[in-house]
Amino acid sequence: MAKKPAKSSRQAVIDDLRRKQKSGERRRGFAIVGVCVLVAALIVAAAAYRPVKSWWDLRQYEDLALSDIGGPASSCQKVETIQADGNQDHVPTGTQVTYDHAPPAFGAHWNEANVAPAPFNRKFYTTKDRPELESLVHNLEHGYTILWYDQTAADDSGTMSQIEALADKFRASDDNFRFKFIAAPWTAEDEKESGKFPDGDHIAMTHWSAGGSGETDTSKQVGAFQYCSEPSGAALETFMRDYPYTDSPEPNAL
Template sequence: MAKKKQTPRAGADRKARVEELKRQQKAAERRKTFLFGGVGILIAATLIAIPVVSIVNKDKEKKRAFEELGVPTALAACDTTQTDKVGANDGDHENDPSVKIDYDTAPPSHGRHFAAPATINSRGFYSKSDAPRLEELVHNLEHGYNIVFYDPDAVTGQQLDDLKTLAAKFRDDNATRKFIAVPWDASRGKFPTGKTIAMAHWGAPKEDGDYSTSTGYRQYCGQVSGGAIRAFVQAHPSSDSPEPNTM
């Protein structure tokens, strides 16, 4: 049987169908490219946005007024500031890092201490996992630091977040940068009942070089209060200390 001859019309139709299939295939490939590209852009934008949002939120936290952090001063259940008598030899150094020094108060506001103070991180805040030794921190007190010791079992959640923000705010200001917030180890002594934070400062001697004429200061509060902590820091600047010109 003779092969049926293809007409020009049939050939044109076939060519048109082939071209349409190619056009549809290219369109589908373009859609895939746009889809994957869009997803990639979305992922990249999200990865960029996360740290930016975090930085913005942290900046907003730092800009909150001291009185907005923690509870109002009137609700913080703060005791009046206590004064401690300092001994003539309380500026002495202990060179053996294995020694545990016993202090008369919890926390101490003065006393014999290790030869080197703690090197303070940029945050001015510590948890139980990275807290410096108490004997180091007493040396920081001698250098003019205000230290907030907090009960890690009681100061949690929003109070803990507010304390972190307070530490950052104080550290960002040259006038108050000698500030530390650190967890208190209850094995070194107990806070008064109902108190969860204790502020400490070592005042300057009234007679140069005679530590017995200096004074230690302590104040206990029942809750974190930006207003109360700021008032203590303002009342006891780093310049009022035995060694204010050291780090």
């Protein structure tokens, strides 16, 4: 049998380069897979961070009464009322309404299923998921109290934990109208359109009052406003007792 010719030194070098190239490609492949796995893990961790942190921060408030969360009632100014309008004033969804007060307690609003009013089971919103103002004003017409917080409050993690803890006290497994409450941001864009809160105040509570529970004379409707330097469960409790959901233009609607 004839012997195979010995590889030339040049061929040996080429074969060695090919082996090294394949080995390098495998290493690069492993590195790419490793980076992808790491990026995926970081994305999952980032997505889980906010819910986990929120759960951890709220633990300290679980056993506290509403009135014990946040600052004292003295953190808030006296309630102001302004003659209201806009009852049943439904504008086409997508139409922007400029409100005269920061934040609104009444006015024209949207009225479209799945858009307005905002759902009963959501009690807390951030700038990333807040409904449009025109939807939230419809909630006010239905008897909700809205606690608004400005960007200064939004930038303070301790303040945000208190606001979320207040909202958490209104979560319910059924549609109990006594829990008509929403906490929502008053954004920089809102400030450009309708103005800022009074100096030194970063929280506002608003309610659309019918002028008393069961009142049907629309001329008696007022918007109730209360501004606070910090979240106050004590002030919120009093505000919602003085202006319950029954004291609104449409108290029996979600």
